[in-house]
Amino acid sequence: MTFTFRPVDPLKDSELLHGWVTHPKAAFWMMQDARLQDVERAYMEIAADEHHHAELGLLDGEPAFLMERYDPAHRELVGLYEPLPGDVGMHFLTPPTDTPVHGFTRSVITAVMARLFEDPATARVVVEPDVANKAVHALNEAVGFVPEREIQKPEKKALLSFCTRERFLAATGVAA
Secondary structure: OOEEEEEOOHHHHHHHHHHHHOOHHHHHHOOOOOOHHHHHHHHHHHHOOOOEEEEEEEEOOEEEEEEEEEOOOOOOOOOOOOOOOOEEEEEEEOOOOOOOOOOHHHHHHHHHHHHHHOOOOOOEEEEOOEOOOHHHHHHHHHOOOEEEEEEEOOOOEEEEEEEEHHHHHHHHOOOO
């Protein structure tokens, strides 16, 4: 699968994203009760934030997943670990589907990681999924993430994990 990326357009994409983030499958996204205007506002804030960016992953030109990148020195993890130069935080979300494709989510996280490592300044990707999200822990491990420790964020207990460019290449064979 070959994916392309484009920035989220908060006004144009909010209805699509609302359906994704409020679906029960997206429980770990913590927006289950969000109204359409809440989603629009959240992505307007991200669009205006120099330390946080949202992109849609496209398959054959159609939105297939959501990716967010952030600077952990300024967002999400401030005060919870000591960021290194070149650290980039990441979230991704695959939407609900009635016709699951085997290996799709693994293809998505691989594409997300390759996208992040396209930037030569990115040395390491940082994630902080909920400790209870076992499915994403397995996906993270498959692309080279190594858990460091559990941390307490305001909204959840998270598993702080890191993936270097070298670990990504070793795990996936994808040169970034």
